[in-house]
Amino acid sequence: MARLQLKNVNKRWGSYVAVKDFDLDIADQEFLVLLGPSGCGKSTTMRMIAGLEDVTSGEIVLGGRNVNNLEPKDRDISMVFQSYGLYPNLSVYENIRFPLRVRKVPKEQHHEMVMTAIRMVELEPFMDRRPADLSGGQRQRVALGRAIVRKPTVFLMDEPLSNLDAKLRVSTRAQIKNLQSKLKTTTVYVTHDQIEAMTLADRVVVMNKGEIQQVGTPTEIYDNPANTFVASFIGSPAMNLVEGRIEGGTFTGDGITVEGLKAPSGPVTLGFRAEDASIVPSGGQIAAPVYAVELLGEASMITWRLGEQLVSVKTAKDYRAETGQMVEASVPAAICHLFDAETGKALPR
Structure with missing residues (x-):
């Protein structure tokens, strides 16, 4: 043994x-x-x-x-x-x-x-x-x-x-x-x-x-x-991490607002995987100009710059967008992870 x-x-x-x-x-x-x-x-x-x-x-x-x-x-x-x-x-x-x-x-x-x-x-x-x-x-x-x-x-x-x-x-x-x-x-x-x-x-x-x-x-x-x-080390790409605040169950960060989260009010880091979010025509939690579009073969990667942070979402390989074009993404509360802003530890989901 x-x-x-x-x-x-x-x-x-x-x-x-x-x-x-x-x-x-x-x-x-x-x-x-x-x-x-x-x-x-x-x-x-x-x-x-x-x-x-x-x-x-x-x-x-x-x-x-x-x-x-x-x-x-x-x-x-x-x-x-x-x-x-x-x-x-x-x-x-x-x-x-x-x-x-x-x-x-x-x-x-x-x-x-x-x-x-x-x-x-x-x-x-x-x-x-x-x-x-x-x-x-x-x-x-x-x-x-x-x-x-x-x-x-x-x-x-x-x-x-x-x-x-x-x-x-x-x-x-x-x-x-x-x-x-x-x-x-x-x-x-x-x-x-x-x-x-x-x-x-x-x-x-x-x-x-x-x-x-x-x-x-x-x-x-x-x-x-x-x-x-x-979260930032595992995954290709790594999990998106966005700094912001929760007030009354709503997270607000640069260029992103997510409602329906269960966490005490205060500063937090919100995380989500690129493959769990999706591009939508309107009503998305992210609405910002495209920073970059990358064709990965099996998918396309859309990246935004939200403040000082880059955030990416995977979508269909035939999706087309231009740099600077306004594009929205759905980031529902169910796919989100929350981390303590000070310690970095995961908060209960």
Whole structure:
């Protein structure tokens, strides 16, 4: 069983706090994604799990055993890095075999174990090639095969797709998801890409400035963000956020008025998703000149500048409007989220 627990884990370098009070229980076979901007502490958290960084305080428990003081080699963890870390003088076969040699697995077991991993990452036609003769996607699959071959208790993946182009990211992402479903191995995956997080994860941990902002399924964090940071980080485009005031259940901000909201009077931030609002001929909650029109392929994006804020709404791909044209949008109260203007925390809906 590969249940992984982080109990009030902290990491400090002098006065700098990289990770603060990280408390999380990761279930056996779960695919967990740590998501956040650069410098938020997600890679540091992963490196502490791996044993590459010491824990300042708190506990890391794997399979019921405290591993704080164990060397990385003794934690039964495989890690896939952003850089492929392949040996240029070794073939694909020998690169994948290398961990078995290091761990002194009996030689008679090597071929079957290596070929199983090679088949899983679909590299049979390339197993005699060296890394220089492979594409970026193929090299990353070699790194995945090397992690798979010795059947670790936990996989750690640190931005494994960031060196790939957009097309390869999509195909390799699907392969990672498929592999994890077959291997049923507990996986912790680090990324700053919210699309990767949403498509891969069983649960997502959104981090900022070393602290957990929200933990939940992709659907939970998308539909009910805990604060304005999560709302602005999750989604493509991110949730529209407009500052204003509520008086008597009516929100008023620059260029927008929404009635029928249930919240105390005072300053708030109103949020709504671009795909939940709609363009209307008249009577909309937004009525302003168009700032930009973008064709996305499957839809068009209409953007307004409301005061200092840009607000977008998705509409049909064949919709046409000119910059500066007055266009209205329906933003009903039912689609709106409200956040405390001071703390950024979500208010009850």
